[in-house]
Amino acid sequence: MTLIFFLSFIVHYALAADSQAAGGNLLIAHRGLSSQAPENTMSSFDRAAREGFDMIELDVQMSKDKHLIVMHDISLKRTAGLDEKIADLTLKELKDLDAGLWYNESFEGEQIPTLDEVFLKYKNDHHLLIDLKRPSLYPGIEKVLTDSILNAYSPRELSSLSIQSTELKSIMLLNTLLPQINKGLVISYPIPYHQLNELGAEIDFITLHKRCLNLYFYQQAKRAKLTLYIWGIHNKYDYKNVKRLAVDGVVVRERFD
Numbered sequence: 001m002t003l004i005f006f007l008s009f010i011v012h013y014a015l016a017a018d019s020q021a022a023g024g025n026l027l028i029a030h031r032g033l034s035s036q037a038p039e040n041t042m043s044s045f046d047r048a049a050r051e052g053f054d055m056i057e058l059d060v061q062m063s064k065d066k067h068l069i070v071m072h073d074i075s076l077k078r079t080a081g082l083d084e085k086i087a088d089l090t091l092k093e094l095k096d097l098d099a100g101l102w103y104n105e106s107f108e109g110e111q112i113p114t115l116d117e118v119f120l121k122y123k124n125d126h127h128l129l130i131d132l133k134r135p136s137l138y139p140g141i142e143k144v145l146t147d148s149i150l151n152a153y154s155p156r157e158l159s160s161l162s163i164q165s166t167e168l169k170s171i172m173l174l175n176t177l178l179p180q181i182n183k184g185l186v187i188s189y190p191i192p193y194h195q196l197n198e199l200g201a202e203i204d205f206i207t208l209h210k211r212c213l214n215l216y217f218y219q220q221a222k223r224a225k226l227t228l229y230i231w232g233i234h235n236k237y238d239y240k241n242v243k244r245l246a247v248d249g250v251v252v253r254e255r256f257d
Contacts, residue, residue: 025242026249028129028229029053031072035254038079038103040070041110045118049126051255055162056122057129060115060145062138067091068115068148071099074134078102080112087137115145119152123160130163131186135170142170146177155180164207172202184227187212193220200224207231207251210238218246 032044033051040058048056059072069086076082076089080097091114100110115130122128135141145163153161164184165171171183184205190212197220199206205227208217213230221228231251233239239256 025245025247026054026229027052027255028055028057028249028251030057030231030251030253031059032056033254038100038107038110040072040079040113041099041107042113042117042121043100043107043110045122049122053126055127055129055249057131057251058115058118059131059133061086061133062141062144063091063094064088065090066140066144068141068144069094070113070115070118072133074137115148116152119148123152123157127160127162130161132163132165132167132170135165135167142173142177146174149178149181162205164205168199168202175202182227184229186231188232193217196220196224196226200226205229205248210242213245213247 029048029051031039032041033047033053034044036047037043045056045058058070061069061071061074063069064087069091071079071086073079074085076084076086076097079102080099081102082097086094094112097112098108098110099112100107118128130145132141132145149158149161158180162182162184163171163174163178164186166186166188168185171185174181174183182204184207185199185203186207188209193216203226206221207229208231210230210232218228227248229249229251230242230247233242233250233252236256239250239252242250
């Protein structure tokens with residue numbers, strides 16, 4: 001599905017002036033530069049950093065022994081070749097897996113990173129966007145994440161970090177634990193517009209799938225003072241059209257400009 005469904009004459013010209021005033025869109029690397037390296041690996045993050053992305057988005061889950069692991073899928077099968085769940089393995093067992101070979105032989109030996117390793121390498125120079133994957137599967141993950149962040153970041157450095165999830169309950173708990181960090185909700189389906197005002201009291205931004213974007217949603221999000229990021233952009237056509245709009249950021253796997 002492309003953006004043709006909502007990029008009408010009215011939408012384009014209604015938002016064009018706002019887009020110019022906003023000064024452009026942030027470019028957010030989806031799981032790193034995952035078009036050029038295996039997703040959610042140091043190689044992918046390195047390439048995103050070199051390409052000058054404004055943010056690096058990464059997915060976080062938790063191992064059996066309570067370490068924060070950077071990976072998107074609940075199962076290890078697709079990207080590490082093992083038909084097991086992250087939650088059922090220890091950090092040592094996860095580190096013995098290969099997270100690069102599935103993508104290309106040149107990445108053989110790539111390890112699954114921990115969030116602490118990512119912080120150590122990137123926190124000083126890059127804004128990180130943590131996507132907390134299915135936190136309800138990992139009781140206590142919010143506290144573990146809080147401890148990891150506060151161990152790595154000083155209070156004045158927390159502005160270079162954002163957290164998002166599809167689960168609002170987890171984000172609300174993090175509001176209590178980490179009130180000073182920007183937090184957002186990932187939305188991949190239409191929601192009633194009146195809910196945006198309610199969300200505006202709990203979160204700072206929405207990461208919205210492109211198919212849900214229309215003029216009225218945009219207007220309601222802005223009235224609720226919500227920052228708006230768009231994901232699901234997989235080709236140059238969609239990217240160029242979204243860049244014309246006054247959204248605050250675009251989540252992509254590669255650079256299209």
